[in-house]
Amino acid sequence: MPPSWHSSILFRTGLVLVAVFVLLGALTVALNLKYDRIQAEAASKLRLSQLLDTVESTASVACFAGDEVLAAELASGLLRNSEVLSVVIQAGELELASRRRSQDPVEASADANATPLVREVFSPFTPETRVGRILLTPNLSVIREAMHQEAHVAMVQMALQLLLVALAVAAAMLLRIIRPIKAISDGLHGMDATRGERLPLPAGHRRSEIGRLVTDVNLMADRLVKALDEERGLRIQREIDERRYHAIFKNAETGIFIIDNEGILTSWNPAFARLARLPVVDEPPTELSIFCLGWKEPARLAEVLLGCLSNHRSTAADLPFRTPEGPDRWLSMVLTPIAEQSIQGVIHDVTQHKEAERSARQMAVTDSLTGVANPLGLEQRMQELTLACDLRQHEGFALILISFDDFRRILDGFGPATGDEILKEATRRLSRSVKSTDVVARIGADQFALVLVDLQRDLDAERVAARILQGLHQHYFVAGSPLRLHVSAGIAFYPQDTDAGIPGLMQHAGLALSHAKASNGSDVRFFDPNLAKIAEHRRRLEYDLRRAVREKQFVLFFQPIVDLKHNRLAGAEALIRWQHPERGLVPPDEFIPLAEETGLITDMGLWVVEEAGRQLAAWRREGKTLSLSVNVSACQIPDGLPPDILLDLASRLDFTPASLALEITEGVLLSDLGGAQTWLEAVRANGFPVYLDDFGTGYSSLSYLKRFSVDRLKVDKSFVRDINTNVGDQALVEAVTAMARSFEIEVVAEGVEDAGHVRLLRRMGCRYAQGYYFSRPVPIESFPDVGERIPELLLTTLES
Amino acid sequence: MKTRHGLRRLLIITLLLGLGGARADGALVVVMSGASGVDSLTREEVINIFLGRFRQLPSGQAALPVDQPEDPALLADFYQRLVNKKPAEIRAYWSRLVFSGKTAPPRQAKSHEEGLKWLSDNPGAVGYMRSDARPSQLKVVFTLGP
Structure with a gap:
């Protein structure tokens, strides 16, 4: 849109110029007039003085001789000069001649103030003798008239100059500024920067501000185009990423889903539908809660969800899941809060891991040769029992340590395979002789442990121990021939025989066993506090x-x-x-x-x-x-x-x-x-x-x-x-x-x-x-x- | 004064040339008739009388100045001594005044004798002459030194 005429640069600059010129012109003319007036008056005075010089000798004669005629003649002569208003010639006090120009009354009044020019007249023969004087009044109106004319001319001249300067400035602006700007403006209107179009440099403006402006505009266009290109590249990359993520989301083996803080599913991928056994329908239900799936313990899930919401951080849990087609599965779930009241979750099937873990745990507490508990398993079991005992679920238990006295001899004599066979047989006999709630464990090469729950001290313990040992004392058949082994046992009771928990119990049972071994003929020994004292002393x-x-x-x-x-x-x-x-x-x-x-x-x-x-x-x-x-x-x-x-x-x-x-x-x-x-x-x-x-x-x-x-x-x-x-x-x-x-x-x-x-x-x-x-x-x-x-x-x- | 010396020398030369031995350096006297009743005049009064300003004697009688143009040396000498003007200047002066007709230049005696006669006849007549040429009946009222 072209600018309106009154807001154009040209108009406004012209206005300013005219105002400045008028002001300057008025000031200059006024000063000039004042100066000229002073000059003109001085010049007039000089001229009149010179005029007087020319008539001085005649005036001298006239005054000397008191000749009125001559004086009158002289005055008339002087009046002929237009600048003279009146002339008075005096000889001493006597007025010889007086002449005055006829004029307008208005002017006369103005001239009344005019100071007459006085020239003393001396005798022609004795110059020192003053014989009279001439009073000459200048005609100010004439001077003023001249002045006025001069002022007019000056003003006209000024106006002409002003006009010329204004025209020149306007032309220069039009040519050097406005047209290039308009050209830039027009160029910008039609320019398509993305196609590489740029503003041409106006001719003759290579180094001017206009040229710099054009260069800067072009540079800015370059930058904008570059930024646009980058933006477009990013957008394309984002679209690709989005498609890729969507593909990952769709094809992932892991179930991915999003729920709100009520547990309502808002989005999920096919793997989730598969893992959570969602019904295969075209139109998914609108209000599907994650709690309505086949979780065995929905309360646990709610706990996890609440934990995630209250702590604002990822929470993981393994949850059992009931499936319609068969055994339960274990699903591992990780919930991550992603926004206000929105949680992202992933699930995957960890049933196999769980199985493996369970079996590994089993392995860890089992003796590989005999299949009964190993020392770790024994300790765990005893931990459980001590806990139950502390909770008054049972009265206590007895720990019996059993050891073959000369097992090394068997190994040396018959080899490790035979040793293994004997140990397996011993395990079988032990297992047979205890209740299913009791524990059999192998805790050393030739050492077994029994944990007998609810066995009262001194009542049936010795009987039970004797029965067990009797079983072990039976012949073992090695390569068809019978073999007899001597077995010792040490018994300690929980909680009576320990003040240091399970390790203390083990130690005391071990002491009793050592004692049994050391004393010939006695197979079973109960833990005696004195044993502990002796051991401590030692x-x-x-x-x-x-x-x-x-x-x-x-x-x-x-x-x-x-x-x-x-x-x-x-x-x-x-x-x-x-x-x-x-x-x-x-x-x-x-x-x-x-x-x-x-x-x-x-x-x-x-x-x-x-x-x-x-x-x-x-x-x-x-x-x-x-x-x-x-x-x-x-x-x-x-x-x-x-x-x-x-x-x-x-x-x-x-x-x-x-x-x-x-x-x-x-x-x-x-x-x-x-x-x-x-x-x-x-x-x-x-x-x-x-x-x-x-x-x-x-x-x-x-x-x-x-x-x-x-x-x-x-x-x-x-x-x-x-x-x-x-x-x-x-x-x-x-x-x-x-x-x-x-x-x-x-x-x-x-x-x-x-x-x-x-x-x-x-x-x-x-x-x-x-x-x-x-x-x-x-x-x-x-x-x-x-x-x-x-x-x-x-x-x-x-x-x- | 140097100017005066120069002029004097010029006058001497002029006299020598023009008069051929005339007594150019003698004193000039302004004379009047013995019956005029005027004993002496001031230089001012002499100037006023001869240059037409006041033609009145102190006694109130009208003064009648007489010029002697037949002796141009005397005339020149007189005006020279009186107002330091040449005869041409004096003439120019009078030529301005005669225009108005208010006053007239001194009466021009055609000869020395005529001049003497007028002086004798008119009590108010005032003339000038060299002092040595003064007749006894004429009274010296003012003397112009050389």
Whole structure:
């Protein structure tokens, strides 16, 4: 639409121009007129003055001579000048001539104010003498008339200039601005930017603002077209995506649906219809609630839905679904809130997963060989039972641990396949002998557990256990031949026999079982709180003992051994004592068995020989020829105390091997014949004497004495103690002494308690004696005193 | 004054040329008849009388100035000394005044004798002459120094 004429640039610019020009013109004309008037008046005055100059000499004569005629003539002459209004010539006070121009009264009034021009007239002969004057009044109206004319001309000229300038400006604007703008406007109206059309650059405007405007418009068009293209590309991509998503939605195996917060289905895919067994109809029902489907537990679904709505986050659940065609299916559902009161959900069939999971769970708690519960299964079952017991659903239960005593022998003898067969058979027998609510579990290679519910302690438990064991004691047929196995059982009751839950119960049943195994002849043991106390004591002792070994809390005590033949101190037996930080000295029989069981005996034994060696070296330095004997446990032989280490010790500490005797028991020789013999020979070959300790208490087989070479026998104190009174003991010691002499083995009598013993032994030909008569075992500090007393004690025996 | 010296020298030359030994440098006197009753005139009064301004003697008697054009040197000398004008200027002056007819130039004596006669005859007549040429009956009323 073309702009209306009064809002066009041309008109408005013209208006402004005209206003500015008129204002400027008026101001200029007014200033010019004022200036011109002043100029004109000055010029008029000058001209009149010059006019007066020309008549001055004549006026001088006229005034000098007072010639009125001449003066009148002169005045007339002056009046001929149009600028002169009136002339008065005076000679002194006398007016010689006075002439005035006739004029309009109006003008006359205006000229009344006009100041006459006065010219003094001097004598022609004496210039200093003033003879008169001329009063000449200028004709202002003439000047004004001229001025007016001049102003008119100026205004006309101004108007002409204004007109020309306005025309020029209008033309320039029209040509340089309005036409290019109109051309741009027209071009924009018809331009189709998407087809690549752009505005042409108007000629001659390459660098002007118009040109820049056109360039900018074209750039903007470029950008717009580019943005449009991108937008179109995005739209197309979106359509493709939408189609793709729709295809995914339709073809997915997963059921996808959308419901509102009431559970009304608003949209679903074919997979959902299939999984949810929706009826196949052309027109889907309008108000179909998700709760009206075949859920077995709609309340659970409602819970999930509420959870999703209240927490505003995805909620998942596996829900059982009843199907018309067969067994129930498990559907896994994930609900995700997508908008206000709208929830998106997916379902898929997880029946197989569920089955697999169930079977895996079953596997996890089942023993693969026997098909009964494994330890995990037992624990779970017991958890359930303890829970039920806490809830007073039953009185409690009994845990029976059953173990084959010598199953390893079977495995070694008949092979693992036979072992498996026996275990399976045992399982069958166990299962037969308990109620279906009871639990049978295999918890170790040859260990079973029974959990018997509602079994009263001491009433029928023992009877039931006995019956069960009896079943297990029956012959097993292996490769057609009958085999009998011994079985032990330990029983503990829940909740009476535990204060630490199921682990405590297991531990106590285990203790009872160990006890049953340890005690010969008794197959079944009930848990006894004392067992727990003993076990606890043992546990603490073991802990302390480990620390003692680590912190070397042991000391050696020395009991002198006296040579009865030469009546002198021969040496001592070094005995280990435990200096417990709280309990004081602990006797060896309290901790040595435990040390042997736990293997700590090895470290302790090494410490003992080292300490003994150190003492021997000290005596050697003091010039004393004393020997020491140390006890070596069966557990130390052969690897716990290697012969090489002993030799190293002797050379390192500098004592002779012959001075350190090793006391072993018959048990050593019994347990491992080959290894012990080798060790014995190596030790003796290195020069260490070996004593056979506690001789007489065990088998005391004479064949051992023949097979193993030892250096001394130590007759047990139980024989020596009563030789004074008991003839049998006396005969036995005498026989041993005699026999040893024939083997060329010296004898040490232990437990020598009085002088009578010594006399008797000496008479028997026993070479060495050891016992309280001489001294109890003493710390090394007291040993020298003990040694000093020995001769006196021997003297007593000799005198009698 | 330099101008005056120059003029004087010019006058001397003129006299020498024109008169041939005339006593050009002698004093000029304004004379009147002894019967005029006027003893002396001021230079102002002489100028007024000769240049037609006031033709009245202090005694109230009309003054009658007499020019002596037959002695142009004297005339020139007189006006030169009186108002410092040349005879041509004097003539130009009179030519303006005669136009109105209100006053007339001094009476022109055709000869020295005629001039003397008029002076003698008319008590109001005022004439001029060189001082050495003054007859005794004429009274000097004003002297124009050289």
